[in-house]
Amino acid sequence: MPVRIRLARRGRRHYATYSIVVADSRAPRDGKHIEKLGIYDPNTYPETIQINVDRAVYWLSVGAQPTDTARTLLRKAGALYLFHLLRGVKKGALTEEQAYAKFNEWKKQKEEKLRQLKEKVKQQEKEKISKIIEEEKKIAQKRAEEIAKKFAEKAEEEAQQSEETQNETTEQEQKTEE
Secondary structure (H helix, E strand, C coil): CCEEEEEEEEEECCEEEEEEEEEECCCCCCCCCCEEEEEEECCCCCCEEEECHHHHHHHHHCCCEECHHHHHHHHHHCHHHHHHHHHHHHHCCCCHHHHHHHHHHHHHHHHHHHHHHHHHHHHHHHHHHHHHHHHHHHHHHHHHHHHHHHHHHHHHHHHHHHHHHHHHHHHHHHHHHC
8 A cells, every 4th residue: 555645635715724644645635544744834924834753754764655745844844854864873874862963953943943034024014014104194194284274275265255244344334434
């Protein structure tokens, strides 16, 4: 029975998430699987990849072949790196402690890069929001100036009209006195 590590589609329409599963290669994509190794959510930035690395290494060691996409995800999660290090242990190139030490060091570096990326994205969002707020303030100030200008013109017109009516009334009073 040829076994594959592949993705099974989950989630709703236009918002897919995927399960990383070990399945018989003849089974349908979303059908029966042997074991679920993790999840992959491409809808977040950066994308979310959660894989049980130990189980993935086990399945790789017994001959399960990952698909191209699953191989990329296993590489990002570090399962292929750990598999490579453990093959070195079998060949006698290094000890198991050294292999796990290298893997843990790589994992810390990866987590640090991911943390920095998340902080950068968060900072960009803050800058974007502050820029939008500044633009809205400028627009609001411009509108307020236009409204004030209209009211000033209206008040000036009313003052002129009241002045004209006063002049007319004084002229009429003067004519009546004569």
